[in-house]
Amino acid sequence: MRSLVQMNLVRSTEVKDGKAKINLASTAIPDQHHSWLKDKAAAAVSELSGVEEVTVDLVEARPKELNQIEKIIAVMSGKGGVGKSLVAGLLATSFAREGKDVGILDADITGSSIPKMFGLDARPSGSETGILPVLSRSGIEIMSMNLLLPSEDEAVIWRGPLMSKAITQFWEEVLWGKLDCLIIDLPPGTGDAPLTVLQVIPISGVIDVFTPQELTEMIVKKAIKMAQKMNVRVLGVIENMSYLVLPETGKKMEIFGRSKGEEMAKASGAPLLGQLPIDPELARLCDQGEIERYSSDAVSELFTNVVAVLNGKKEG
Amino acid sequence: MRSLVQMNLVRSTEVKDGKAKINLASTAIPDQHHSWLKDKAAAAVSELSGVEEVTVDLVEARPKELNQIEKIIAVMSGKGGVGKSLVAGLLATSFAREGKDVGILDADITGSSIPKMFGLDARPSGSETGILPVLSRSGIEIMSMNLLLPSEDEAVIWRGPLMSKAITQFWEEVLWGKLDCLIIDLPPGTGDAPLTVLQVIPISGVIDVFTPQELTEMIVKKAIKMAQKMNVRVLGVIENMSYLVLPETGKKMEIFGRSKGEEMAKASGAPLLGQLPIDPELARLCDQGEIERYSSDAVSELFTNVVAVLNGKKEG
Numbered sequence: 001m002r003s004l005v006q007m008n009l010v011r012s013t014e015v016k017d018g019k020a021k022i023n024l025a026s027t028a029i030p031d032q033h034h035s036w037l038k039d040k041a042a043a044a045v046s047e048l049s050g051v052e053e054v055t056v057d058l059v060e061a062r063p064k065e066l067n068q069i070e071k072i073i074a075v076m077s078g079k080g081g082v083g084k085s086l087v088a089g090l091l092a093t094s095f096a097r098e099g100k101d102v103g104i105l106d107a108d109i110t111g112s113s114i115p116k117m118f119g120l121d122a123r124p125s126g127s128e129t130g131i132l133p134v135l136s137r138s139g140i141e142i143m144s145m146n147l148l149l150p151s152e153d154e155a156v157i158w159r160g161p162l163m164s165k166a167i168t169q170f171w172e173e174v175l176w177g178k179l180d181c182l183i184i185d186l187p188p189g190t191g192d193a194p195l196t197v198l199q200v201i202p203i204s205g206v207i208d209v210f211t212p213q214e215l216t217e218m219i220v221k222k223a224i225k226m227a228q229k230m231n232v233r234v235l236g237v238i239e240n241m242s243y244l245v246l247p248e249t250g251k252k253m254e255i256f257g258r259s260k261g262e263e264m265a266k267a268s269g270a271p272l273l274g275q276l277p278i279d280p281e282l283a284r285l286c287d288q289g290e291i292e293r294y295s296s297d298a299v300s301e302l303f304t305n306v307v308a309v310l311n312g313k314k315e316g
Numbered sequence: 317m318r319s320l321v322q323m324n325l326v327r328s329t330e331v332k333d334g335k336a337k338i339n340l341a342s343t344a345i346p347d348q349h350h351s352w353l354k355d356k357a358a359a360a361v362s363e364l365s366g367v368e369e370v371t372v373d374l375v376e377a378r379p380k381e382l383n384q385i386e387k388i389i390a391v392m393s394g395k396g397g398v399g400k401s402l403v404a405g406l407l408a409t410s411f412a413r414e415g416k417d418v419g420i421l422d423a424d425i426t427g428s429s430i431p432k433m434f435g436l437d438a439r440p441s442g443s444e445t446g447i448l449p450v451l452s453r454s455g456i457e458i459m460s461m462n463l464l465l466p467s468e469d470e471a472v473i474w475r476g477p478l479m480s481k482a483i484t485q486f487w488e489e490v491l492w493g494k495l496d497c498l499i500i501d502l503p504p505g506t507g508d509a510p511l512t513v514l515q516v517i518p519i520s521g522v523i524d525v526f527t528p529q530e531l532t533e534m535i536v537k538k539a540i541k542m543a544q545k546m547n548v549r550v551l552g553v554i555e556n557m558s559y560l561v562l563p564e565t566g567k568k569m570e571i572f573g574r575s576k577g578e579e580m581a582k583a584s585g586a587p588l589l590g591q592l593p594i595d596p597e598l599a600r601l602c603d604q605g606e607i608e609r610y611s612s613d614a615v616s617e618l619f620t621n622v623v624a625v626l627n628g629k630k631e632g
Binding site: 211281 | 373394395396397398401414424425426427431432433468469470472473474475476479480503504505506507508511527529531532534535537538539541542545546560562563564565567569570571572573594596602603604622
């Protein structure tokens, strides 16, 4: 459970002559929890010295007014199956381990894979004023179409405009609250979903994920061109499935072809943020919904580079 | 170069008192080639015994009226990167080797990978009446957005309606002619492109491709549900990246997790058509645009099963 402060529900506080007056946004809080919310806030404030009386008023606000998000990273790729969701999940996990407040907006409406990776099947709660993201075990806020479906393998047969609307709602009507970082997991391609994200959401930049195949290189270049055309910063590129460490010999095998990390970085005019191997252990943890238990040197290095780029300490 | 008969341009022939009269559709043939087309047809007919005089008339027809396609297979998957294009390319290659006339309609507008796999960079020719597909080395007819772009890494930043329009044009305005089989390579997901293909094109059935991850299983089920909801037959499922044969020991390693072939077949109510290993040699050939040079026992077995299902000789 996130705190009222993290959810950014506290609109104003005033203490005068021992009387405290608090305005709390009731955004996204279901009606039956309103009195609980008031009591909780009153109890917390009455513990402060000099406070004798507490009044808590609930006000309405739109999630958009309450959300305060420091950095927004969109993870993209022209091609599917290169590991966008994996990278989004690993980055979010790394932020959470550092004690940062982090969320994942799963913009892959028809092929959501984030909830499964985090072992989530709770449905988001909410009210007419907004929706609350679901929290992962390590406290990552997650919103995904799959959390809203009656069953996770239900097909979402939607044309673009509906998809764009869902993504816009995930941005405007979800109470993300205060976050250090929001990570957006995009579907493959350069169609409706990425277009909507790049147009509607004030992202800090995109990260492009690719695998060593030549094919992918071409398609990732498409994604980079899209970002450039739309004046969005490319923070960097990440090579996934770079190699497999053979279990018996410990040798690295480049099963999808020679690594193209440096070339892709050059082509995109952005730094190579990391190279992730194929790791059966990671595949296993993702299948079991336990991506948050995974750590590796390659991921740590990747995370360090991403943070450096976000803070303007690394350039391409 | 395909023959006039394969292109299905011969509309009518009449021989009376030594005089032959031929009506040829000039569909998709650029104006400057019209006289060449007439001469070619006249020459061929005048060689027949009893023909003394040949008149060739050019008539206009829409490609849709000329196309005669026996079977149409859509290769789909809810998820990207599972190998849809690879399966489409391998199946087309297998058909071509058997002497069948085969084409690939690349419906992945924003992430086309078919032309690269076949090493194609020619632009399709055509006229106001239609477009001619590009032929691969082994004579496979191919139409893809990437063949129409100024450069292959250009981004196609299109919303759904435009994408659907492009796919409809690939179906209605391309002169496929007579084909034994047309294979449609779909983009991932259950959005605009698959929706358009399933609605507009009279497909014989879909083949679903998946990889052994749990994640994929869920997402492939979405694709199968979509087909079922739209009353389209699921011909079968194909597991890709089932295993890797380790180079030094020859052992099979299931790097993405335990094979789920039989379970997926059961879940989809359709047969398991094949299981393809990860093969660095295939990755290399695809990168070099030489997929047509690849063959393996796994692919042969897959092809045999697909043909059996198409001919109604194998049921799930």
